[in-house]
Amino acid sequence: MSRITKSVLVLVLSATMLGSGLTALAQPTPGPSIPVDVETRAQLAAMVPGAEDLPVGYQFVGETFLAADEVASGTLDAGALTSAGFITQYVSVYENPESRSRIRAYVSAWNDASAAEAGFALVEDEAMVAPNAALQDSEAGVGEDPRETTIGTYTLEDGTSVGSVDVTFRRDNLLAGVAVETADGSAADAEMATELATRLDERIETVKNGESPAHTNLELPSQVISLTNQGQVLQAGFLGPAEVENIYGVQGSVLSGIDVSWVESVMVGDPATNASIIAVGTTTFGTPEDAAAAVEQSAELFTPLANQQAVEDVSLEGADAVQAYRYSSENAEGDALDSYRLVFSTGTSLSVIDVQGAGSDIAAAETATQLALAQIACQTGSTCETPNVSAGLGN
Numbered sequence: 208m209s210r211i212t213k214s215v216l217v218l219v220l221s222a223t224m225l226g227s228g229l230t231a232l233a234q235p236t237p238g239p240s241i242p243v244d245v246e247t248r249a250q251l252a253a254m255v256p257g258a259e260d261l262p263v264g265y266q267f268v269g270e271t272f273l274a275a276d277e278v279a280s281g282t283l284d285a286g287a288l289t290s291a292g293f294i295t296q297y298v299s300v301y302e303n304p305e306s307r308s309r310i311r312a313y314v315s316a317w318n319d320a321s322a323a324e325a326g327f328a329l330v331e332d333e334a335m336v337a338p339n340a341a342l343q344d345s346e347a348g349v350g351e352d353p354r355e356t357t358i359g360t361y362t363l364e365d366g367t368s369v370g371s372v373d374v375t376f377r378r379d380n381l382l383a384g385v386a387v388e389t390a391d392g393s394a395a396d397a398e399m400a401t402e403l404a405t406r407l408d409e410r411i412e413t414v415k416n417g418e419s420p421a422h423t424n425l426e427l428p429s430q431v432i433s434l435t436n437q438g439q440v441l442q443a444g445f446l447g448p449a450e451v452e453n454i455y456g457v458q459g460s461v462l463s464g465i466d467v468s469w470v471e472s473v474m475v476g477d478p479a480t481n482a483s484i485i486a487v488g489t490t491t492f493g494t495p496e497d498a499a500a501a502v503e504q505s506a507e508l509f510t511p512l513a514n515q516q517a518v519e520d521v522s523l524e525g526a527d528a529v530q531a532y533r534y535s536s537e538n539a540e541g542d543a544l545d546s547y548r549l550v551f552s553t554g555t556s557l558s559v560i561d562v563q564g565a566g567s568d569i570a571a572a573e574t575a576t577q578l579a580l581a582q583i584a585c586q587t588g589s590t591c592e593t594p595n596v597s598a599g600l601g602n
Contacts, residue, residue, distance in 0.1 A: 243272065243295050245429050247316060248443070251297035253423035254383070254411045255312040256403060258449035261301055265310055270299035270444035278315070281336040283329055291329055292322025299444065307390040310399075312407055314383040323380050327353045330382065331375060337361050342371075349404045350376025350383065356401070360392050368392030374404035378411050422447025424491070427469045430556075430586050431489045432578065432593040438475035441484070445469055451490075466491040472561075475597050483600045484536075486561040487578060489586060495527065498552040502528040505550040509559075514542050523576070525583040526551040533572070536564035547571035549579045556586045566601025574599050 251272075258267065273296045275285035296315035302308070315330075317323040329335070331353075333342045340361035347354040354376035360368050372395040375384035385403040387395040410420045419425045423445045435443075446468040472486035492498040501508065506517065512534035521531040529551040539545045546563040560579045565571035574596045585591035 243316075245433065246425075247294070248272065248297075249425045249428040250414050251295070251314050251316060252428075252444040253414050253420055253425060254314050254381075254407065255297065255299045255444075256310075256385075256406050256410065257420070257422055257445070257447050258301070259421055259447065260403070260406050260410075261310060262303075262399065264303045264305060265301040266304070267446070267450040268300040268302050268309075269442060270297070271440055272297050272443055278330070281338055283332070283336045287329060288326065291325045292318035293326055294318065297444075308395065309388045309390075310403065311386045311388065312384070312403065313386075314381055314407075314411070317380050317382065319380050320377070323377050323382050324353060327375070327377060327382055331355060331357070333357065347374050347376055347401070347404070349374055349401065350378045350408050353377055356397070358395075358397065370395045372397045372400040374400045376404065376408065378408060379415070381411065383407055383411060422449075422465075422467050424467045424469075427467060427489065427491065429591065431469050431471065431558075432487055432582050432585050432591060434471045434473045434485055434487060434593065436593070437485060437595070437597055438473035440471070440473055442470055442472045442486070466493065466555075475600060481538075481564075483565050484561070484563040485574070485578070485596070486563075487558065487582060489556055489558045489582070492555050492557065495552070495554050498555050498557045499528040501557050502530055502550050502552045505530050506532070509550075512546070512548070513537075513539075514544060516544070518572075521549075523549065523551050523579055523583070525580070525587065526553060528552045531572075531575075533568045538564055544568035545571060547575045549575045551579060551583070553583060553587055558582050558586065562600070570599060570601035 275288040275293050278288060278296050279285045294316040296313055298311060298313040301310045317326050333340060340359060342357050342359035342361065344355045344357050347356045357373045360370050362368050367390065370389040370393050371386055373384060373386040375382065385400050385407055387400040389395050413420050448465040451465055451468060468488055468490040470486065470488040472484060474482050474484055476482040492501065512532060514535040516533045518531035518533060521529055523529045529549065532548045533544045534546045535542060535544055536546045545565050545568060547568055549560045551558055560575045560582065562571040562575045565574060577594050577596055581592060581594055
């Protein structure tokens, strides 16, 4: 039973949003910088089901890569995982506020098929990873052996009882699965878990065949500057139009013309003192006109920012259209402006660079501009290198 029991910070389409809703349920913990190549990251993120695969009513919460420290639990430590050949785990979470249930899909990569089999024996040993849970294993009909369905309840640190059905299976060097969980300890939907695990296995096979499932693009992450070496990873993954329009509470907007988005965000610094959040999101549209329209309408489309001020006469070399905004982070003193957002397009690609909680809006603007110029070079087919901007945040 691959449980993750800490909180997640979610940053989607470069708008800061704290993971909320069913906070009692297990959520993924943002991981540190993970040395995983861009091809593997794209593949794992494309494998997990998206909104179009899920029952009606489930809303996006977050998705990210986890290191061994975040996957370890109970008496299973990170060293045992890495010794067995663990590379990384990708996890996505959707929740249904009305039914107070959550769907968690995950895929972990291992060195080879033998390592994945050894890893299964570790992460599915409930006596080790969840010694105080009331869980029972049964057969699963998805994927390759080893595989199993784990049903029962476990208790969070705050005393909340969580009902869970977790279908876990191997596919080559991957361990994958879907957990359906309830916030009140009631029985989770086993049929749903099996159906979604089957869908996950189908998507894994699609990706292994070199194809991109709906609203993913295996090539897009290589066209986006990577923030993983800048700080602690908060969010990374693909978003489709359903997730984006749901996040912003709109229907039939220009955002419905989204093909796919890739979003990464990181936290730089100590969250207890002066941490900054940096994010980059790149979205592809059907036409350059749609991408430019989204830039021009960005003030209305995206979640309003605290003390938001549009920047006049902003320019960005190489961009077809650009808008910029100064605003205040949650940790700003009073109405102090300490954050900056750049929204720009080149061809059919729209990108958003957010720098939140810098020492000043000037430092935030300088950092955002550096990253934006690097992103323009990346998405227009030039070099794709991320400048180290952590020292320039002015914290």
